[in-house]
Amino acid sequence: MNNKYLYEDLLRMSGVNPKKCMRCGKCSATCPAYDEMEYHPHQFVSMVENGDIEPLLNSDSLYKCLTCFACVDRCPRGVEPAKLVEAVRLAAVRKQGANHLKADSVPDMLDDETPQQLIVSAFRKYSK
DSSP states (O other), X not given: OOHHHHHHHHHHHHOOOGXXXXXXXXXHHHOTTGGGOSSOHHHHHHHHHTTOOHHHHTOTHHHHOOOOOHHHHXXXXXXXXXXXXXXXXXXXXXXXXXXXXXXXXXGGGOOTTSOHHHHHHHHHHHTO
């Protein structure tokens, strides 16, 4: 897919305007999955804005985002990074033709310290 069309699709799917981002990093500072992610919320926004989308499509960070929207609540400019991550994830799934993970495989990955929010989010994401 042409990068220009992919960029336009991501903006349409997410409803996010990445140009509003002022790179303050508050979204990344509040992200509970920060340590697990290769690209952090503010980096997603910046990379999409710059058209550097291919590394994001191939990143495991797409599947580490909890979609908890803490970054959305924290953003002073209303950029909504989590929606952009979701749009990139959807583009990756469409490109691959299948989900990264199946809902049935989630229970095998759990332990006593797994946050409940992660479990609910994983089932929501991977059972579509």
